[in-house]
Structure formats: structure tokens, C-alpha cells
Amino acid sequence: METIDNSIAVLVRNINPITKLLIVFCLGIGCLIYPLPFVGYGILCLLVILGILIGQGKQVLKLIAGFGIPVTLMLLFIQGLYSPKNITMIADFGFAQMGLEGTMYALKISSTLLIFLAAFYLMLQTTKNSETVAALTQSGLNTKIGYLILASLNVVPQMQRKVKVIQEAQESRGVEISGSFIQRAKAFLPLIGPVVLSSLTDAQERGMTLEIRGFGINGDKPTSYIKVETTSLDIVLRIIAICFLISSLIPRLL
Amino acid sequence: MTSTLIQVSHFSYRYNQESEVALKNVHLEVAAGEFVAMIGANGSGKSTLCNALVGLIPNYFVGYSEGRITVDGKDTASVSVGELSQTIGLVFQNPFNQLSYTADTVAEELAYGLGNRGVPRDEMFSKIKKIAELMQIDELLDKNPLELSGGQVQRVALASAIILEPKILVLDECTTQLDPIGSEQIMDIIKKLNESGITIVMVDHDMERVAELADKVYVLQHGSIVLGGTPEEVFCSPQLAEFSVSPPDYYEITKNVIQPGYREKDFALTESQAIALLQEVLYEDRNQEPQA
Ligand SMILES: Nc1ncnc2c1ncn2[C@@H]1O[C@H](COP(=O)(O)OP(=O)(O)O)[C@@H](O)[C@H]1O
Ligand SMILES: [Mg+2]
Numbered sequence: 384m385e386t387i388d389n390s391i392a393v394l395v396r397n398i399n400p401i402t403k404l405l406i407v408f409c410l411g412i413g414c415l416i417y418p419l420p421f422v423g424y425g426i427l428c429l430l431v432i433l434g435i436l437i438g439q440g441k442q443v444l445k446l447i448a449g450f451g452i453p454v455t456l457m458l459l460f461i462q463g464l465y466s467p468k469n470i471t472m473i474a475d476f477g478f479a480q481m482g483l484e485g486t487m488y489a490l491k492i493s494s495t496l497l498i499f500l501a502a503f504y505l506m507l508q509t510t511k512n513s514e515t516v517a518a519l520t521q522s523g524l525n526t527k528i529g530y531l532i533l534a535s536l537n538v539v540p541q542m543q544r545k546v547k548v549i550q551e552a553q554e555s556r557g558v559e560i561s562g563s564f565i566q567r568a569k570a571f572l573p574l575i576g577p578v579v580l581s582s583l584t585d586a587q588e589r590g591m592t593l594e595i596r597g598f599g600i601n602g603d604k605p606t607s608y609i610k611v612e613t614t615s616l617d618i619v620l621r622i623i624a625i626c627f628l629i630s631s632l633i634p635r636l637l
Numbered sequence: 638m639t640s641t642l643i644q645v646s647h648f649s650y651r652y653n654q655e656s657e658v659a660l661k662n663v664h665l666e667v668a669a670g671e672f673v674a675m676i677g678a679n680g681s682g683k684s685t686l687c688n689a690l691v692g693l694i695p696n697y698f699v700g701y702s703e704g705r706i707t708v709d710g711k712d713t714a715s716v717s718v719g720e721l722s723q724t725i726g727l728v729f730q731n732p733f734n735q736l737s738y739t740a741d742t743v744a745e746e747l748a749y750g751l752g753n754r755g756v757p758r759d760e761m762f763s764k765i766k767k768i769a770e771l772m773q774i775d776e777l778l779d780k781n782p783l784e785l786s787g788g789q790v791q792r793v794a795l796a797s798a799i800i801l802e803p804k805i806l807v808l809d810e811c812t813t814q815l816d817p818i819g820s821e822q823i824m825d826i827i828k829k830l831n832e833s834g835i836t837i838v839m840v841d842h843d844m845e846r847v848a849e850l851a852d853k854v855y856v857l858q859h860g861s862i863v864l865g866g867t868p869e870e871v872f873c874s875p876q877l878a879e880f881s882v883s884p885p886d887y888y889e890i891t892k893n894v895i896q897p898g899y900r901e902k903d904f905a906l907t908e909s910q911a912i913a914l915l916q917e918v919l920y921e922d923r924n925q926e927p928q929a
Pocket of ligand 2: 683684685809
């Protein structure tokens with residue numbers, strides 16, 4: 384998590400993780416339900432602006448460009464040209480015709496994906512994992528499941544660190560780890576064995592650690608160092624998120 | 638009057654997939670407040686014994702055990718490791734595997750065991766502050782535990798065990814990642830904890846340290862306790878070399894410098910003993926044969 388300390392970033396960081404999850408969920412699902420894709424792109428713009436305001440603009444744009452543009456193009460190609468729903472044709476490329484229905488569908492799916500992605504990314508960047516899990520357990524999530532979520536989230540950086548250590552060791556023994564793809568693959572393959580094997584020992588020892596720290600001895604009533612507050616801002620945001628979700632239903636009901 | 642806190646009665650253990658036993662008929666007692674050291678070659682069963690003392694054997698590891706271990710009156714086989722952890726704490730070698738992997742900061746890490754015990758949040762703060770000062774990790778409290786150096790994580794691992802205020806602390810080679818000065822600091826802290834009444838069981842390869850700190854020393858070989866007693870009894874034993882253990886350097890030095898039988902006690906085990914002995918001898922020599 385990067386720490387950028389403008390007041391908006393601080394404000395966003397202090398929002399209850401449950402509120403953030405609810406917003407991510409309501410925005411994504413709302414856009415999926417809402418018949419036209421333009422709401423989705425409007426919200427995406429708002430998310431980018433929010434990203435810029437909290438100093439994450441570049442990363443959010445990168446995410447959208449790197450993932451969103453290829454996926455959108457692919458969806459447009461498949462759905463726009465070949466969807467069986469296509470009735471109204473809007474363009475003719477010779478080898479295929481582009482249909483309005485498929486195009487709209489593709490745009491909606493891609494906007495929904497992008498909103499989930501961008502919103503979730505912003506949430507991760509402004510929330511500590513442990514806070515999210517603390518908030519979830521405080522609102523009734525089983526502590527064992529909470530532990531599983533957290534520990535899995537932390538496994539990736541741990542593995543990366545281990546690979547780096549072994550790579551450095553190999554490099555110091557003269558193994559070439561940069562260069563062509565083949566060269567790198569050759570250097571990487573022998574790493575898998577040690578990393579997996581040591582991960583097994585790691586798993587056993589980490590299990591020991593949990594036992595000797597008394598994981599689960601107090602039943603489902605552990606206390607937490609982290610206090611997650613629900614402020615009036617959280618309440619307002621939650622109401623707005625739910626209203627958005629409900630409002631997306633209205634055009635369907637009319 | 639001293640009371641027995643740990644009673645290991647003819648305890649044997651074999652890990653599930655191993656053909657050799659890792660512990661063979663181990664029998665020992667630890668009195669409350671004692672400082673016990675366990676030494677022996679790699680693979681002699683020291684860590685296995687540590688795991689058995691805290692109940693991980695037989696409750697967590699899969700294997701076959703015989704005999705019985707009681708800790709503070711509780712049979713380790715009939716209570717959970719978690720329950721036993723209220724009495725006996727363990728710090729083992731690899732500090733990175735002693736993190737909970739649920740904490741974003743060192744302070745949260747220290748609070749983890751407290752949280753499991755249901756310690757109220759406002760009590761956590763004072764405990765964390767106290768332990769951070771003791772272990773000299775104040776500056777690390779807001780750092781991510783995954784981004785610390787080996788020595789720093791080792792301090793955090795120790796702090797996470799000590800913060801739970803166990804009656805007994807089992808330390809299995811817990812300073813291997815620390816530099817000599819850091820390791821010295823930790824030993825000073827452990828010594829103080831022992832003086833404040835906490836029983837210590839320590840596995841260590843530094844014989845000078847063992848001789849300095851331990852009340853009792855046990856030597857393990859192939860899973861058996863082959864020698865046990867005060868540091869003096871153990872390190873002066875003629876059998877010691879057979880068990881792949883060498884006495885503290887001070888012993889070798891004083892033994893080699895001072896002629897056998899020259900004094901009633903012609904050896905030293907610790908630094909301070911060696912200094913005192915050598916000064917005494919040199920001073921006497923000077924008096925007897927004054928130089929012209
Ligand atoms: N988790 C384990 N599973 C199987 N065998 C083990 C395990 N841990 C240790 N052993 C075996 O038990 C014996 C004693 O090991 P250990 O207690 O680690 O010795 P020490 O700590 O004195 O070096 C060794 O032969 C070792 O291979
Ligand atoms: Mg060991």
C-alpha cells in the first residue's frame with residue numbers, strides 16, 4: 384500500500400472496508416443491471432478522477448489501458464460481429480457486419496469488468512488487508528476463514544521475496560538470470576524445487592506458530608488491535624451505493 | 638521450596654515417516670525458576686524435545702510417542718497446544734515462520750497472540766509499548782513485518798512470545814539471525830526474565846553462554862540424554878567429546894595454562910571466572926619469583 388498524504392487520500396483510507404466493498408459491489412452490479420453502457424463509462428471516469436485525486440491516477444490508467452482496451456476490443460470483435468442477438472446492423476466490414484445489440488452488450492460487459500477492476504484496485508491501494516479482515520470478522524465472518532483470506536493475500540509477496548533471495552544466490556554463483564526468455568526460463572526452472580520444498584516446511588512451521596500463539600483458543604471471540612470505525616460518512620456512502628444499485632433497476636421495471 | 642514445573646517421564650518419540658526415533662526414553666525435571674540449557678550435535682533431538690515440551694508433539698506433529706510430559710501439572714497429550722501456550726511459550730529458529738502473516742505492522746503482529754486470548758484492545762497498547770521498549774523495537778512498530786531484516790524479525794518473534802507472559806519460555810536457537818551484539822542484548826534480556834522468575838529452557842550452540850547462564854545443562858545424542866548436571870559437571874566430564882560437544886574456550890585455555898593440581902580449582906568456565914583465576918595465578922607467580 385502506498386501512502387500518499389493528501390487530505391482526500393486520508394479520507395478514503397479511513398472509510399470502513401465494508402463500505403468500500405459495498406461500493407465496489409454496488410457499482411459493478413449496478414452497471415451490469417443498468418441497460419445502457421454509458422453509465423458504466425461515466426462511473427469509470429469518476430473512478431479515474433478519484434484515482435488521480437489520491438495519487439493513483441497513473442496506475443489506474445495503466446490498468447485500464449493494459450487490461451481494459453484489449454479486452455474491450457476482443458469483446459467488441461466477438462460480440463459486435465458475431466453475436467446472435469445482432470438485429471440492427473450499424474457497420475459493414477465486408478467479411479462481417481457489426482450489430483448494435485452485440486456492440487452494446489460488449490461495451491456493457493467491458494465497462495462492468497473495468498469498474499470492478501478499477502474500484503477494487505483503488506480499494507486495495509487505500510485499505511490494509513488486515514483492516515478488511517478485521518472489519519469482516521467484527522461483522523461476523525468466521526475467524527478461521529478470515530485467517531485464510533489474510534494469509535493467502537500475504538503468501539504472494541512472501542513467495543516473491545523467496546524467489547528473489549534464491550535468484551540472488553544463484554546470480555552470485557554465476558548463473559545468468561537476465562537475458563533472453565529462454566535463458567531466464569532456464570535459470571528459473573531450478574528455482575521451483577527449492578521454493579516449493581521450503582514452502583512445505585514453511586507451512587508446517589507457520590502452523591506451529593499459530594498453535595503456540597493460541598489461534599482459536601478463545602472460540603470465535605478474539606479481540607483485535609485494529610479498530611474499524613463506522614462513521615456517518617460510511618453510513619452516507621452506503622446509502623448512496625445502495626440507492627445507485629436500486630436506481631439501476633428502475634429502467635428495467637418501467 | 639522449589640516446585641517441579643516440567644516433568645518429562647521416559648518420553649520417546651518417532652516422527653511418522655522416519656525409521657529412527659527422534660527421542661529415546663528422555664527423563665528430566667525442570668524446577669520453577671530454573672535456567673536449563675540443552676546442547677548436542679545437529680539432529681540429536683533438541684528441537685524435537687522443545688516441540689514436545691510445548692505440546693506440538695503429540696498434538697500437532699504426526700508420530701508415535703511413549704511416556705508422558707506434564708507442564709505445570711497438565712499432561713501435554715490431553716490439553717491443546719493453545720491452552721498450554723498460556724503457560725509455556727516457544728521461540729524457534731526461523732524467525733520468518735514465526736510471523737502470523739495477518740499483520741500489516743509489527744504492533745499488530747505483537748497483538749496477535751493477545752487477540753487470540755481475548756485481551757481487551759486498550760490493554761494491548763500498554764503491553765506492546767512495554768515489550769517494544771524491552772526488546773528495542775520501538776522504531777519498528779509501524780513497519781511491515783515482512784520488510785524487516787532477519788535480526789529484526791527475530792526480535793519481533795521473541796517479543797511476540799514474551800508479551801504473552803508465559804511461566805516457561807522455550808528458546809530453540811533463537812538468536813541465529815542476530816549479530817554478536819544483538820545476540821548479547823537478547824541474552825541479557827533473557828537473563829533478566831529468568832531473574833524475574835520465568836523458567837527458561839534454551840537450546841544454544843554457544844557454550845560460553847551456556848556456561849554463563851544455565852543452572853542445568855543436558856546433553857543430547859541420538860535422541861537420548863547422555864549427560865546432565867550443572868555446567869561444571871557437564872563440561873568437566875571426560876565423556877564430553879564423545880557427544881560431539883566441546884566445553885567453553887575458557888575451559889580449554891585455563892586447563893592448558895594452569896598446571897593440573899596447581900590449584901584446587903584449576904579451570905574456569907566463564908569469562909569472569911577465567912579472568913579471576915588467571916589474575917590470581919599470575920599475581921602469585923609474580924610474588925613467588927620476583928623479577929630482578
Ligand atoms: N518435522 C520432522 N519430520 C520428520 N523428522 C524430523 C522432523 N524434525 C526433525 N526430524 C528428525 O528428528 C531427528 C532430530 O531432529 P531435531 O530434533 O531437529 O534435532 P536438533 O534440533 O538437535 O538438530 C533428526 O533425525 C531429524 O531428521
Ligand atoms: Mg534444532
